[in-house]
Amino acid sequence: MSFMRKPDVVHSRAPKNDLGLTRRDYEGGMSTLCAGCGHDAITAAIIESFWSLNVEPHRVVKMSGIGCSSKTPAYFLSDAHGINSVHGRMPSIAAGANAANRDLHYIGVSGDGDSLSIGYGQLAHALRRNLNMLYIIENNGVYGLTKGQFSASADLGTKAKKGDINEQPPIDPVIACIAMGGTFVARGFSGDKAQLVPLIQAGLKHKGFALIDVLSPCVTFNDHEDSTKSYAHTRQFYHPAIHADFIAPAEPIRAAYEKGEAMEVELFDGSFIRLRKVREGYDPTDRSKALTYLNEYMAKGEIITGLMYWEKSTPDLHSIARTSETPLSKLDYGRLSPGAGKLAKIQERYR
Amino acid sequence: MEPTDTKNPDYFHKVVDCQWACPAHTDVPQYIRMIAQGRFGDAYMVNRESNVFPGILGRVCDRPCEPACRRGRVDDKPVAICRLKRVAADFREDISHRLPTAPEEKNGKRVACIGAGCASLTVANDLMPLGYEVTIFERFDKAGGLMRTNIPSFRLPENVLDEEMNAIVDMGVDLRLNHEVTSMKALLDEGYDAVFVGTGAPRGKELNLPGRHDTDRIHIGIDWLESVAFKHVDQIGERVLIIGVGNTAMDCCRTSLRLGANDVKVMARKPRDFFKASEWELEDAEEENVEIVINHFPKAFVVEDGQLKGMTFDLMEYDIEDGRIVDSHVVKEVFVPCDDVVLAIGQENAFPWIERDIGIEFNDWDMPEVDRTTFQCSRPGVFFGGDSAWGPENIIWAVAHGHEAAVSIHRHCMGEDINERLPRGMNLQSTKMGLHEWSFSNAFDGSERRLVPQVGLQERFKNIDIEVELGFTMEQFTVEVERCLNCDIQTVFAAPKCIECDACIDVCPTHCLTITHNGEEADLRTRLSAPAENLEQQLFVSEPLIHTGRVMVKDEDQCVHCGLCAERCPTAAWDMQKSLVHVPKAEDQPTPADVSPERKAG
Numbered sequence: 001m002s003f004m005r006k007p008d009v010v011h012s013r014a015p016k017n018d019l020g021l022t023r024r025d026y027e028g029g030m031s032t033l034c035a036g037c038g039h040d041a042i043t044a045a046i047i048e049s050f051w052s053l054n055v056e057p058h059r060v061v062k063m064s065g066i067g068c069s070s071k072t073p074a075y076f077l078s079d080a081h082g083i084n085s086v087h088g089r090m091p092s093i094a095a096g097a098n099a100a101n102r103d104l105h106y107i108g109v110s111g112d113g114d115s116l117s118i119g120y121g122q123l124a125h126a127l128r129r130n131l132n133m134l135y136i137i138e139n140n141g142v143y144g145l146t147k148g149q150f151s152a153s154a155d156l157g158t159k160a161k162k163g164d165i166n167e168q169p170p171i172d173p174v175i176a177c178i179a180m181g182g183t184f185v186a187r188g189f190s191g192d193k194a195q196l197v198p199l200i201q202a203g204l205k206h207k208g209f210a211l212i213d214v215l216s217p218c219v220t221f222n223d224h225e226d227s228t229k230s231y232a233h234t235r236q237f238y239h240p241a242i243h244a245d246f247i248a249p250a251e252p253i254r255a256a257y258e259k260g261e262a263m264e265v266e267l268f269d270g271s272f273i274r275l276r277k278v279r280e281g282y283d284p285t286d287r288s289k290a291l292t293y294l295n296e297y298m299a300k301g302e303i304i305t306g307l308m309y310w311e312k313s314t315p316d317l318h319s320i321a322r323t324s325e326t327p328l329s330k331l332d333y334g335r336l337s338p339g340a341g342k343l344a345k346i347q348e349r350y351r
Numbered sequence: 352m353e354p355t356d357t358k359n360p361d362y363f364h365k366v367v368d369c370q371w372a373c374p375a376h377t378d379v380p381q382y383i384r385m386i387a388q389g390r391f392g393d394a395y396m397v398n399r400e401s402n403v404f405p406g407i408l409g410r411v412c413d414r415p416c417e418p419a420c421r422r423g424r425v426d427d428k429p430v431a432i433c434r435l436k437r438v439a440a441d442f443r444e445d446i447s448h449r450l451p452t453a454p455e456e457k458n459g460k461r462v463a464c465i466g467a468g469c470a471s472l473t474v475a476n477d478l479m480p481l482g483y484e485v486t487i488f489e490r491f492d493k494a495g496g497l498m499r500t501n502i503p504s505f506r507l508p509e510n511v512l513d514e515e516m517n518a519i520v521d522m523g524v525d526l527r528l529n530h531e532v533t534s535m536k537a538l539l540d541e542g543y544d545a546v547f548v549g550t551g552a553p554r555g556k557e558l559n560l561p562g563r564h565d566t567d568r569i570h571i572g573i574d575w576l577e578s579v580a581f582k583h584v585d586q587i588g589e590r591v592l593i594i595g596v597g598n599t600a601m602d603c604c605r606t607s608l609r610l611g612a613n614d615v616k617v618m619a620r621k622p623r624d625f626f627k628a629s630e631w632e633l634e635d636a637e638e639e640n641v642e643i644v645i646n647h648f649p650k651a652f653v654v655e656d657g658q659l660k661g662m663t664f665d666l667m668e669y670d671i672e673d674g675r676i677v678d679s680h681v682v683k684e685v686f687v688p689c690d691d692v693v694l695a696i697g698q699e700n701a702f703p704w705i706e707r708d709i710g711i712e713f714n715d716w717d718m719p720e721v722d723r724t725t726f727q728c729s730r731p732g733v734f735f736g737g738d739s740a741w742g743p744e745n746i747i748w749a750v751a752h753g754h755e756a757a758v759s760i761h762r763h764c765m766g767e768d769i770n771e772r773l774p775r776g777m778n779l780q781s782t783k784m785g786l787h788e789w790s791f792s793n794a795f796d797g798s799e800r801r802l803v804p805q806v807g808l809q810e811r812f813k814n815i816d817i818e819v820e821l822g823f824t825m826e827q828f829t830v831e832v833e834r835c836l837n838c839d840i841q842t843v844f845a846a847p848k849c850i851e852c853d854a855c856i857d858v859c860p861t862h863c864l865t866i867t868h869n870g871e872e873a874d875l876r877t878r879l880s881a882p883a884e885n886l887e888q889q890l891f892v893s894e895p896l897i898h899t900g901r902v903m904v905k906d907e908d909q910c911v912h913c914g915l916c917a918e919r920c921p922t923a924a925w926d927m928q929k930s931l932v933h934v935p936k937a938e939d940q941p942t943p944a945d946v947s948p949e950r951k952a953g
Binding site: 002003004005006007008009010011012013014015023024031034035036037038040041043044190191193217219223231232235 | 424425426787793794795797850851852853854856857858860861862881882884898899909911913915918919920921922
């Protein structure tokens, strides 16, 4: 952390997006996380993604629960709407906000504690409802805010800073979420923005629940030797399987690829994700094959990353629940509050 | 790219744009910090070490530092470096006990300096403390050279000039006033161990047009300013035309206003973008209601019955492409009435007093051949500096020449090779005081450049000696000093410590940093976080990083030295370290005594 505010000075030739904004316009407050925290790099990737997607900051809703990870929405898009919810309950808040206004971009930032322990049930149901949002788990394997106890994602055999060995198997959010019916499940690493930024961009454009598990080393409690979530360990066992390039609707690049080498998949708004296979034998559109592959290589200690599973046939919450297409805030009063007479009629149906 | 060799003193020196641009390499950020701390005497001495005349230069320097200032690239206007120098001079406590002194015991070497201007005085300043007997010959009855004769007293008061000159002369310089050297040969025959020529560029250029010599109301600018300085001239006609638009022209027009003129026009041949005068000197003249007339090409002086009536000009039109004039044509002829004309179209050096058969070679332009490093001409032991070496420059260049010539003279007199000069040095020292604490003011202050207060337009014309600029007030300079970006506090990177967490890259407010795969410079510049289009600014490239073999690249262009990269680094791979450039002077050169066997044994 730093006590100083980031200087209000912009590079004289800082690139501007289509809205005439620089990356600096997508920043938030100064981070109070530890110096070198992976979460700050994810924050930077989020800033980069919204900036390059030309999203107006005030068209974004950012939500979180409790934990180091859940502090991070304060550090990006200070012009966005936001709520910091009860521990693990961010998906419920997101569902409510989503139902009230489907025109905004929803991004939730959570951690391994917030999502895989206290909020595991919430995560599962957000996934089941296919809530239209991007859900990022900043995963470092420890409870940093409470001084470094193992979290539910700590790997078997990993050593804590003070020497304890973890003897419980981890919950792997990628495997769990594919198994639970996720429609967009990815894994990234805070130290690889070239991979992470297109994943975030594609996740924001995905119609449904996009989950990205981002390995984000905790420099203070989990970056030592014998930690399996350190910068050094992650880099050593890091294996991108599928590289996803995000291609905005306006971009005409449609290069031809050899069959099997790359595939382009269209998102709902005309943008594309181009999936390039970095490792043989991985198919991100086949749920059972993907699970088999992940289980096999994770057992070997390899950290498989990329867009791990994607499909677009499952309807999202809005179609299932037939939510209002017009944001509730834009409905005229008569429709929004039809009056006591209408209420009585509805109640009549249940008598 | 190869990893950057930051051990080469020039790398970090170049990052300090102001200091690199200053011919005398004044340690600007250091003295600005001292002013911020209220250490005015220290700030003055830091200046004096490099530029010798802080009070003078704080008023009239051509300030090559300011266009170079990094603040001008990130924030429009550079730091008011020059006027802060004056603050050091104005607010300093008594520093007389800190001035250099000459030893009682002399080293037996005699040096003659010709012309008592800034170059010769700098030579004397550097050599007197080493035990030299320095004699300065001056043709006028006062020392100072162009600082006295060409810079009007409303810009540079006489007492400021005298005080800083006397600091040198009072070391015991043998100053011979009213002593014009008319023969180099005769002077050489007097057996000096070295001779330094610092006679400036004393000849104003002529404009030989019809009518030039039919009246006595046409003046050569620098001669006329000199006559004003010595009070030989104290009036001029009401309507004055100044021909030329350099800094001398600005001094001429403003002087005219103080001698009775009320309609002064500066006649320029070309459009404003082609003016030679510094922008701030133009502004000062225009504030005094001097009219600057562009595109007027002088054609003839109109003299009737021995009386100057005015001048005719060709009104020009120029075709300009990419900032260059590609064609011109005359629109019409115009007549501009006037009572006096002052010619300020340049000046040159002239050496009628140097015999051509004494081993001093002259080139095709009748200028002496002078070595750019040693300042020695083709005759060993004879050195040139200031405007006399290569034509008109500014005071700060003459001072820089004086320092280097003094190095040569010292080595020459000690029997050392004058070409084997000591290299520049560089010292680095961490400024870390605590977790989030640095020994410099690292926060960026967004304040705008302060304006120097001036005497009102009514008051200033009452007397030619009224100094127009008042200098910064305490309230003003305390703001201005915080605008300095402390470019000498360097971002120093240790590749083996980096864990590639991206913290520094993400926090940098001006996107200076990138971790990427190495490549050629032209390629790398296209792959950085912010466009690295300023090719004059260096790229720092680290050793390969341990995890991925990529490199850390820093574009120095718009780094504001806020230190956040170092604050955010979990492994202290970045540190903020103060660089101190050491530019060797005469006193640093080894003398035979330093290298003698007895000395080594002792």
